[in-house]
Amino acid sequence: xxxxxxxxxxxxxxxxxxxxxxxxxxxxxxxxxxxxxxxxxxxxxxxxxxxxxxxxxxxxxxxxxxxxxxxxxxxxxxxxxx
Amino acid sequence: xxxxxxxxxxxxxxxxxxxxxxxxxxxxxxxxxxxxxxxxxxxxxxxxxxxxxxxxxxxxxxxxxxxxxxxxxxxxxxxxxxxxxxxxxxxxxxxxxxxxxxxxxxxxxxxxxxxxxxxxxxxxxxxxxxxxxxxxxxxxxxxxxxxxxxxxxxxxxxxxxxxxxxxxxxxxxxxxxxxxxxxxxxxxxxxxxxxxxxxxxxxxxxxxxxxxxxxxxxxxxxxxxxxxxxxxxxxxxxxxxxxxxxxxxxxxxxxxxxxxxxxxxxxxxxxxxxxxxxxxxxxxxxxxxxxxxxxxxxxxxxxxxxxxxxxxxxxxxxxxxxxxxxxxxxxxxxxxxxxxxxxxxxxxxxxxxxxxxxxxxxxxxxxxxxxxxxxxxxxxxxxxxxxxxxxxxx
Numbered sequence: 001x002x003x004x005x006x007x008x009x010x011x012x013x014x015x016x017x018x019x020x021x022x023x024x025x026x027x028x029x030x031x032x033x034x035x036x037x038x039x040x041x042x043x044x045x046x047x048x049x050x051x052x053x054x055x056x057x058x059x060x061x062x063x064x065x066x067x068x069x070x071x072x073x074x075x076x077x078x079x080x081x082x
Numbered sequence: 083x084x085x086x087x088x089x090x091x092x093x094x095x096x097x098x099x100x101x102x103x104x105x106x107x108x109x110x111x112x113x114x115x116x117x118x119x120x121x122x123x124x125x126x127x128x129x130x131x132x133x134x135x136x137x138x139x140x141x142x143x144x145x146x147x148x149x150x151x152x153x154x155x156x157x158x159x160x161x162x163x164x165x166x167x168x169x170x171x172x173x174x175x176x177x178x179x180x181x182x183x184x185x186x187x188x189x190x191x192x193x194x195x196x197x198x199x200x201x202x203x204x205x206x207x208x209x210x211x212x213x214x215x216x217x218x219x220x221x222x223x224x225x226x227x228x229x230x231x232x233x234x235x236x237x238x239x240x241x242x243x244x245x246x247x248x249x250x251x252x253x254x255x256x257x258x259x260x261x262x263x264x265x266x267x268x269x270x271x272x273x274x275x276x277x278x279x280x281x282x283x284x285x286x287x288x289x290x291x292x293x294x295x296x297x298x299x300x301x302x303x304x305x306x307x308x309x310x311x312x313x314x315x316x317x318x319x320x321x322x323x324x325x326x327x328x329x330x331x332x333x334x335x336x337x338x339x340x341x342x343x344x345x346x347x348x349x350x351x352x353x354x355x356x357x358x359x360x361x362x363x364x365x366x367x368x369x370x371x372x373x374x375x376x377x378x379x380x381x382x383x384x385x386x387x388x389x390x391x392x393x394x395x396x397x398x399x400x401x402x403x404x405x406x407x408x409x410x411x412x413x414x415x416x417x418x419x420x421x422x423x424x425x426x427x428x429x430x431x432x433x434x435x436x437x438x439x440x441x442x443x444x445x446x447x448x449x450x451x452x453x454x455x456x457x458x459x460x461x462x463x464x465x466x467x468x469x470x471x472x473x474x475x476x
Contacts, residue, residue: 044305
């Protein structure tokens, strides 16, 4: 999976938890949480969405690495985003 | 035959717009099936049916907005014979396409008694006076007095009949209507409910340590968030002080056996909704977590079910993620209590003669003083604290 493909899948998972958000406006280097007003339950749903899409086990301690869109893409690319 | 009516989905709902039917006339439905979609000021809701049978007749068409309680369809229950065409006229209800002016009830032709003077309305002076004050056209009324004379009572009845028809307001967008619905419910709460407020600080070190250990063992999909533990603790604490699990109805408190905690969920773009987690006290943490997660996602995607909005028995609101230390909430009528949780902060805490640092959570109770007193409310908060000290038992 290329980084662009990973990015597309991450955005799709975000769309599941924030269907009303305009994700084209999302700044890739800023915290997703602040831009989309999501809470811990949304975050968990997002992580579960990533887990299902990428078949990767994400420990709770790694959640901070998923704070931004860029962070998500890097993390998933290096953790076998197949 | 059972009437399937527009349900009341919370104190802030007076009418709903039917978006569509998922079943047609002649189709079978089972208790719990979603058979229609309704738009309220707050959300689009999937409406469940509470009888099993066959749809006999549909009385309201998609696009119509009708008041709570309006019959939407007739359901023939299992075993009941199909009925011959019954005179089931749809109830007269204002729809969005209603005429701009409130109208007096349409009446059958006047009785064969002619007024003493042609062209002049035969009414008592007091009836005329009231009709003039209320702007009721006497000519549209049928008198029940001697000789067809219009009485004061006739005018009062006509006034009552048109009273529930509000002046049509221009269609507002969802956000504005949500604001109005919240305004109405909260203003009513503050007007009618004498609130009392209590707060207590809870040492969360055991809960958080247990949760961290527990989540290490769990896969992403099975992980817990501490909010679920709080909701469960509230439900269990209600066993100690069950009168807080009541609704205020017809001038008195009615205590409920089932505990359905309503979880206040803020909606992006503004507003909030507090759907129920059914039988909260009887669900395991795993079930509760799964259901809570699903509820948040559906609330924000706008696909809640009618039963979730019509029967919460107490509300829990948590504003800790916004950095709030304590929430003193407004009770959602007809409920009689609301529990608030703030954020968990590291604070100095006295334990065994030592000052130590502990994660501390402020829990609050807003109680309806007509139903409980501060003493019972205090016992309830103490019960939440006690329950949270043994997280493994939750």
